[in-house]
Amino acid sequence: MITTPPYLQPGDLIGIVCPAGYMAKEKAAECIRVLEEEWGYRVRIGKTLGGASETYFSGTAEERLADLQEMMDDPEVKAILCGRGGYGMTHLVDQLNFKKFRKQPKWIVGYSDITLLHTHLYSNYYISSLHAPMAGAFNEAGYVNRYVQSLRQALEGKWARYHAEAHELNRPGEAVAELVGGNLALLAHGIGTDSELKTRGRILFIEDIGEYLYNIDRMMYQLKRAGKLKNLAGLIIGGFSDMKDTERPFGADVYTIIDNIVKEYDYPVCYDFPVSHTERNYALKVGVGYKLKVTKSKVMLEE
Template sequence: MKHKPKALQKGDTVGVIAPASPPDGEALKTALPFLETELGLQVKLGRALKNRHGYLAGEDRVRLDDLHDMFADKDVKAVLCACGGFGTGRIAADIDYGLIRSNPKIFWGYSDITFLHTAIHQNTGLVTFHGPMLSSDIGLEDVDPLTKASYQQLFSETEFTYTEDISPLTALTEGRAEGELAGGNLSLITSTLGTPFEIDTKGKLLFIEDIDEEPYQIDRMLNQLKMAGKLSDAAGILVCDFHQCEPQKKEKSLTLEQVLEDYIFKSGKPALKGFKIGHCSPSFAIPIGVSAVMDTAAKTVTIEPGVS
C-alpha cells in the first residue's frame, strides 16, 4: 500500500543530508537561499555534509544516523539529499524502515539516491521524489527555471502532465500504458538485482536515466534487466536523459540509439523517450510510487500528485 507524504507549507523545516558522497560546499552554500528565500522554508543541516571518507560523506554509520535523525525529528517535514555520488547501497540494509514507516515525510534526490528510493518505497510504501538536488543542480550558476519549478510539486496536491512543451518526445513503441512509476538511475537499478532490495517492475511504468556510461555499458545493464525479467514485467518504459553517454570510439561501437532499440523496442512495451529527467538541464522531478498514464500517440505522461 502506498503512502503519500504531507505537502509542505511555507515556514516548514526541511532536513538536508548527504547519504552518498560529500556535496560541493560552495554549490550547497549557493543553493540554500533557494530553500530559505524563494521557497520560504527553514533548513536543518545533517552532520555528514562536511565529512569526507574517500568518496563518501563520512563513515556509513554517520550518514545512516543523519537519515534516521531527520526522519525521527518531528519538526522536519522533508528530507532532501544535497547530492548523489556513491555509497547509498552500503547503508540500505541497516536502515530502520519501521522508523520511516512511522514517520512518513518527503524524501527527495536522484542518481545514487535511486537505491534508497527503491529500498524505501518497497519496504514502507512511502512515495518518494526523484528530483534535482541542491549542490549538483540548484547550486549551479546556470540552473534552469524549470529545475527550480520542480520543487513546487512538494507544496501542492496537483496532477501533472509531462508534454512536449517541456521537451521533444519520441515513441519507441506505440501504445498506452498505466501503472505506478518505478525506476531512476539505470546503474543503481541494476545494482539492486539479486539483493533484498531488487526493484519490482511488475505492472509498473519503468523510467531510466544515466550519465557517463558508454553504449556497451548501457547494453550490459539493459541485458541484465532483460534477463531478470524486469523489462517484460513492466507495463511501459520511459527513457529519460542519458547524459554524455556517447561512445569514445564511435567506429567500434553501437550507438546509444541502437542499444535502446535492441532492448526497449524489442521488449514490445509502450515506450517514450526524451524526458528531461536525470542528469540534465532542465531536470524535472517526478514522484516514485504514484500512478501514471503514458500515451505514446498523444506523447504525454499524466502523473498523480506525490503529496497529500
Template sequence: MKTPPLLHPGDEVILVSPASHPKSDQWKQGVEVLESWGLKVRLAPNALSHYFGFGGSDEERLSDFQLALDDPKIKAIFPIRGGYGSSRILDRLNFEKFLLNPKWIIGFSDITAILNHVAQLEIASIHGPMPHNFCQVGGDEALESLRNLLFEGKIQIDIPSEPENRIGHAEAEIVGGNLSLIVHLIGSQSLPDFKGKILLLEDVGENLYHIDRMVLQLKRAGLLDHLAGLIVGGFSDCKEAGLSVGKNVNQIILEHTAGSQYPIAFEFPSGHIAQNFPLVFGKKIKLLVNADNVQLTD
C-alpha cells in the same frame, strides 16, 4: 502505497549526504531556494563531512539519515548530491518511525538506491533535483515543477515526441532511476517488482558497451518483460569506447525491448541534465505517448 503530506511554508526540511560529499558550495544556493519557498532548512551534523570520497564515514552518514527518518519535525529529506555510498548504509537503517510518519525523500543518481528501497516499504518518494544542482543553468522549469509537486501535489509534463518513441499509454507507478544503480540492486531486497510498472532509466558518463551490458542484464533478469511503460531519460556523456557496439543508447534499448508492446518515451527530461523534472515514485501516473507529444500527468 502511502504518499507523504504536502509541504507548507514554515515546515522544516533537512539536508544530508548519504553518498558523496559536496564538491563545492553550490548547495548553499539550494538552501536559498528552499528558504525562498518558506521552508526552514536544517543541515545534518555530518552533512559536510569528508571521508575519502564519501560525505562522512558510513557511521556518520548512517547517523544523519537515521536522524532525518526519525525526527517528526522534519517534513522532507534532501540529499545534497549523489555520487556513491547510499547502498552502503541501506541495510542498517531503521524505518519504523518513518513508516509511522512518512516524509518526502527527494533525489536521483546514487539516491536511486534509497528511492527504490523506500518503494519496497510502500512509501512514495521523488526522483528529482537536489540542492547541489538546484541552480543549474537551464533548470528553472524543472525546479518550479519540484516546488509545485511538493506544495500542491501537481505534476504535468508535456514534451515533443521523438521519432523512435513507441506509441501507447499506461497508468501505473514509476520505478527505477539510474541504470547503474538499478543493476547494482538486482538480487537485493531494495529492488522493487517492475511488473506492471513504468520503468525510468537514465545514466551519465558510461561507455556505450557498458550501457548495452546493463540493459542486457535487465533483459536477462526478466525485468523488461512485463512493464507497463518505459521512460528513457538523459544518458549524458555516454560515448563509444575502444570497444564499439555500433549503436546509440536508443538503439540499444530498442534492441533489448524488441517484441514488447508497452509505450517507450525517449529523451525524457529526467536525470543528469539541467531540465531534471521531478517524478513521483510509488504513485500512479498517466503516461501518454503519441506521434506529436508525450504527456505525463497525475
C-alpha cells in the same frame, strides 16, 4: 496502496544531508537561501553537508548512516533533500531503521545514487519518494528553472503534468500505472537484494550518466534477463549523458541499444524524456499513479 508522505506547508522544516558523495557547504548556499527566502521553509543542515571528510565520501559509513537516520527519525523534519548523489547509499541501506519513518513518512528527495533508497522504500514499504533535482541544481539551473520548480510543486502537492517532444524511436500507446525507476546502474545493482525494484504492471523510467555503451547494453540485458522489462505497462527512457565508447566502436548509440533490447515488447515507449543528470530533470513521485501517453507528435506524463 502506496503511502504518500504529507505535502509541505509554509514554515515546515527540510533537512539537507549527503548520504553518499562529499559536497562543500557553499555549493548548497543558494539552495538553502531559496528554500528559506523564496519558498518559505526552514532548513536544517546535516553533519554530512560540508563536513570534515577528506575522501570521496561525505563521511564514514557510520557518520553518513547516523546523519540520515537522525533526519528520518526526527518528527520535526518534514522532508529530506539530498545535497548530491555519487556513490555510497549501498553502504547504508541495509542498516537503516525504518520503524519511526513508517509511522511518520516524509519525502526523501534525490536521484542518481539515491535511486537505491527510492527502490528500497517502494519495494519493501510502499512509501513514495521523490526522484528530483538535488541541492546542486539550484546553482546549475537557477531556481526559476522549470525543473527545479517542479520540485517545489511536487513538495506542495500539485499534480504533475509534463510534456516532451516526439522522438523517432518512440512507440505510441497509453498506460496508467504506478511510476517507478531511476538510475539504470542502481536499478541493475539492486537486483537480487532487498532493494530490488518491482516492475510488473508499472511504468518504468531509466536514465544514466558517464557509462560506456557496452555497459548500458549489459545493464539493460541484466534487467531483461531478470524479467524487469517483460511485463511493464510502459517505459520512459530519459537522458543518457556523457556516454563513452571503446576504441573499437560499439556500433550503436545508446537509444538504439535500448530499442533493440525492448523492441519485442508491445507497451508504449518514449525516448529523451526530461529525467536525467542534466538540468532537464523533472520531479517524479516514485510509486504514485501516472498516465503516460505517447503519440506520433508528443509525449504526455501526468499524475
